[in-house]
Amino acid sequence: MLSSATRRLVIVIVALALAVWARAQEHDADTVPSLRCRPLAALSNVLITHSSFFLIDRYLLDEQPYSKVTMHTIRRNLKSPFVWDNDNYFQNQFGHPYQGSIYYNSARRNGYSMLQSMPFVLAGSLMWEYCGESELPSLNDMVTTVASGTMWGELTHRLAGEITDNGDTGGSRVAREVALTILNPMESLHRLISGRMWKVRGGPTTGSSNVSMLSVVAGNRYAVATQPATHGSHLPFVNATLEYGMADGERHLKPFDFFTIDLQLEFGSPSFFSHLGLTGRLCSTPIAAKDDACGEVGLYQYYSYYDSHLSDSVRGPLPFGETASLGPGVMLSLPRLTPKLGFDQRLYAHGVILGTAESDYYQCYKRHYNMGSGYGLSSLSRLKYGPAAMLQLDASYTHLYTWKGYEPANISSLPTDDANDLNVLGDRSQTRLLKVGVQLHAPLAKHLGISLGGTYFSRRTHYRYHPDRHVESYELKAGLEWSL
Numbered sequence: 419m420l421s422s423a424t425r426r427l428v429i430v431i432v433a434l435a436l437a438v439w440a441r442a443q444e445h446d447a448d449t450v451p452s453l454r455c456r457p458l459a460a461l462s463n464v465l466i467t468h469s470s471f472f473l474i475d476r477y478l479l480d481e482q483p484y485s486k487v488t489m490h491t492i493r494r495n496l497k498s499p500f501v502w503d504n505d506n507y508f509q510n511q512f513g514h515p516y517q518g519s520i521y522y523n524s525a526r527r528n529g530y531s532m533l534q535s536m537p538f539v540l541a542g543s544l545m546w547e548y549c550g551e552s553e554l555p556s557l558n559d560m561v562t563t564v565a566s567g568t569m570w571g572e573l574t575h576r577l578a579g580e581i582t583d584n585g586d587t588g589g590s591r592v593a594r595e596v597a598l599t600i601l602n603p604m605e606s607l608h609r610l611i612s613g614r615m616w617k618v619r620g621g622p623t624t625g626s627s628n629v630s631m632l633s634v635v636a637g638n639r640y641a642v643a644t645q646p647a648t649h650g651s652h653l654p655f656v657n658a659t660l661e662y663g664m665a666d667g668e669r670h671l672k673p674f675d676f677f678t679i680d681l682q683l684e685f686g687s688p689s690f691f692s693h694l695g696l697t698g699r700l701c702s703t704p705i706a707a708k709d710d711a712c713g714e715v716g717l718y719q720y721y722s723y724y725d726s727h728l729s730d731s732v733r734g735p736l737p738f739g740e741t742a743s744l745g746p747g748v749m750l751s752l753p754r755l756t757p758k759l760g761f762d763q764r765l766y767a768h769g770v771i772l773g774t775a776e777s778d779y780y781q782c783y784k785r786h787y788n789m790g791s792g793y794g795l796s797s798l799s800r801l802k803y804g805p806a807a808m809l810q811l812d813a814s815y816t817h818l819y820t821w822k823g824y825e826p827a828n829i830s831s832l833p834t835d836d837a838n839d840l841n842v843l844g845d846r847s848q849t850r851l852l853k854v855g856v857q858l859h860a861p862l863a864k865h866l867g868i869s870l871g872g873t874y875f876s877r878r879t880h881y882r883y884h885p886d887r888h889v890e891s892y893e894l895k896a897g898l899e900w901s902l
């Protein structure tokens with residue numbers, strides 16, 4: 419058996435060798451109009467990603483116990499069926515989609531289409547579940563990594579083209595490259611290896627952009643739980659909303675040529691990433707195409723992540739979310755409802771393959787939430803009064819069924835310290851999740867304005883073997899808004 423220091427050296431050497439080999443495969447995409455598929459380069463990028471995450475977990479974060487991978491754990495995992503794991507909410511619902519997006523862009527960056535890149539996500543996820551962790555292979559990780567990772571990957575692949583500008587210089591160029599590194603590390607790695615990260619070619623790009631709307635709000639958020647009652651907490655926040663492409667009432671068959679992103683960060687809270695919502699169009703057909711109206715009906719994929727701490731001990735209805743979800747939707751735009759009023763309406767139905775909701779009773783290892791399947795509905799309404807103001811109402815409802823849980827005889831012996839002892843979705847339960855939010859946007863100058871809003875959250879859970887619970891909270895937000 420190799421010593422720890424020797425194993426560390428071997429892993430580092432292998433990772434560096436793969437990076438050098440990938441460099442030998444690299445072509446300058448700026449001079450190649452049509453990039454050919456390169457399977458070995460794509461596979462090497464997946465291996466580099468896998469090795470990088472393993473090195474970070476094992477030697478920088480020193481996570482226990484899942485980073486203690488040995489030949490024994492690999493052999494055991496290869497013989498074991500998939501299980502439902504008990505890792506924390508951020509790792510399962512945010513970390514794995516991010517990791518899957520990097521696997522995806524390992525192939526997408528090397529000439530593969532969206533569908534052709536998906537097997538690389540599956541391969542990377544299988545490799546990680548069997549050889550990257552000492553825990554048993556996780557079924558929920560596979561679903562989240564492949565389904566959400568593919569969506570994240572395509573969105574960040576498209577945004578990479580919006581962010582990069584080889585003619586830019588100075589602080590703006592640095593900011594672009596940093597943003598690209600966070601969103602799409604694989605694209606950034608290729609730019610670093612090829613030297614395009616710092617090379618200046620031509621002048622700054624002034625052509626058209628596919629980003630149809632971008633808004634950034636910074637301000638204060640006040641949150642309080644009413645059931646159970648807590649003292650309110652104030653936290654600074656930044657919220658970014660982006661729309662890529664147009665809902666133009668035309669026929670669309672190319673996945674994710676329209677998508678929306680809603681991201682909120684909280685400062686001073688254990689939940690730094692408090693919200694991420696994604697909606698992406700897979701295909702659509704027009705239902706209205708006139709000068710004063712356009713609309714479409716289509717198939718959409720959804721992802722939502724809500725997590726926030728109301729106090730040190732109370733989280734209220736959160737966390738909850740949908741990590742693998744898709745269904746039909748309708749988008750309708752009436753830009754001239756009256757001479758001064760415009761109206762947009764979007765309605766979506768969700769078939770939730772895998773969703774999550776906070777549990778009042780399930781506390782095992784790092785997990786305090788239930789997983790499940792079900793359905794949901796969401797709506798977004800915008801009323802615009804010329805350039806002066808916009809009122810927005812968004813609402814979502816999700817009904818989840820946790821169908822694999824503990825039986826009564828096992829409740830009293832629920833283990834708390836071993837992630838490999840369990841294989842359940844959580845408590846046998848049904849959960850109804852409701853979110854209703856309203857926002858008012860008013861301009862102060864050309865790109866500057868104010869934003870005021872409030873959101874109500876509710877969770878009603880019916881447990882088979884525990885008393886039912888109803889938990890509510892709300893938040894109020896105010897801030898300055900910069901928008902395009």
